Amino acid sequence: MCFPGVEGQGGFGICIEGNIASGKTTCLEYFSKTSNLEVLTEPVSKWRNIQGHNPLALMYQDPVRWGLTLQTYVQLTMLDRHLSTMSAPVRMMERSIYSAKYIFVENLYRSGKMPEVDFAVLSEWFDWITSNIDIPVDLIVYLQTTPQTCYERLTQRCREEEKVIPLEYLETIHQLYEDWLINQMSFKVPAPVLVIPANHDLQKMLHQYEEHRGKILMGSK
Numbered sequence: 001m002c003f004p005g006v007e008g009q010g011g012f013g014i015c016i017e018g019n020i021a022s023g024k025t026t027c028l029e030y031f032s033k034t035s036n037l038e039v040l041t042e043p044v045s046k047w048r049n050i051q052g053h054n055p056l057a058l059m060y061q062d063p064v065r066w067g068l069t070l071q072t073y074v075q076l077t078m079l080d081r082h083l084s085t086m087s088a089p090v091r092m093m094e095r096s097i098y099s100a101k102y103i104f105v106e107n108l109y110r111s112g113k114m115p116e117v118d119f120a121v122l123s124e125w126f127d128w129i130t131s132n133i134d135i136p137v138d139l140i141v142y143l144q145t146t147p148q149t150c151y152e153r154l155t156q157r158c159r160e161e162e163k164v165i166p167l168e169y170l171e172t173i174h175q176l177y178e179d180w181l182i183n184q185m186s187f188k189v190p191a192p193v194l195v196i197p198a199n200h201d202l203q204k205m206l207h208q209y210e211e212h213r214g215k216i217l218m219g220s221k
């Protein structure tokens with residue numbers, strides 16, 4: 001049994017990856033003005049409100065109790081994003097089901113904040129999904145920042161749930177991303193990776209996006 005994903009729809013799928021507050025949404029906003037390209041932002045609003053509950057806030061308050069709850073919902077909503085019908089030949093999506101598992105679930109588990117049984121359940125779900133459902137990603141764009149830059153941007157963005165995040169948390173997430181996408185020594189990387197240095201100010205970032213536009217969209221031609 002294998003269900004078709006984006007590829008089955010004949011499209012080209014790009015995932016924008018990076019640490020919390022690295023500038024992914026800003027990047028997507030910029031590319032959203034491109035014709036024949038659809039942009040799918042992360043479903044954070046769903047993670048902040050499922051039938052009146054806020055699993056994102058609960059996870060930050062008590063990760064041991066609520067990590068599984070949040071990550072189960074993240075996995076479902078990411079899968080839903082990957083499998084949704086394409087409205088343009090190129091899709092640019094914020095993060096992926098892969099980073100949810102390889103970065104955030106992995107971090108909860110390794111830091112001792114996710115019980116082994118919760119990790120086992122999530123891992124079996126993830127393995128089942130990725131072996132039975134075609135979730136093709138054609139290109140990963142990694143916005144590479146320092147944790148310090150993200151900390152400053154996160155503080156400036158001031159999302160209520162994230163006020164408890166210390167710099168060390170962003171350092172750990174950063175290292176997990178580097179081991180996955182740069183050193184390629186932790187988990188299988190599902191697509192070629194284009195690295196864009198992303199510590200620069202907004203103007204320079206937009207300039208870089210223009211410079212990289214060809215490389216990002218080329219594979220879709």
Ligand SMILES: Nc1ncnc2c1ncn2[C@@H]1O[C@H](COP(=O)(O)OP(=O)(O)O)[C@@H](O)[C@H]1O
Nearest residue numbers: 020021022023024025026153157200201202205
């Ligand atoms: N290059 C940049 N320089 C300074 N601030 C930025 C830059 N890119 C984004 N920001 C700001 O940083 C915060 C986080 O950016 P955002 O795009 O929401 O990141 P992400 O989607 O990766 O969490 C926002 O307040 C945004 O306006």
Ligand SMILES: Cc1cn([C@H]2C[C@H](O)[C@@H](COP(=O)(O)O)O2)c(=O)[nH]c1=O
Nearest residue numbers: 019020021042044074095100104105162
């Ligand atoms: C994918 C994923 C995200 N989160 C958390 C991390 C952040 O607080 C938000 C996402 O915001 P960003 O600015 O787009 O990075 O959600 C999480 O806890 N678990 C996950 O799998």
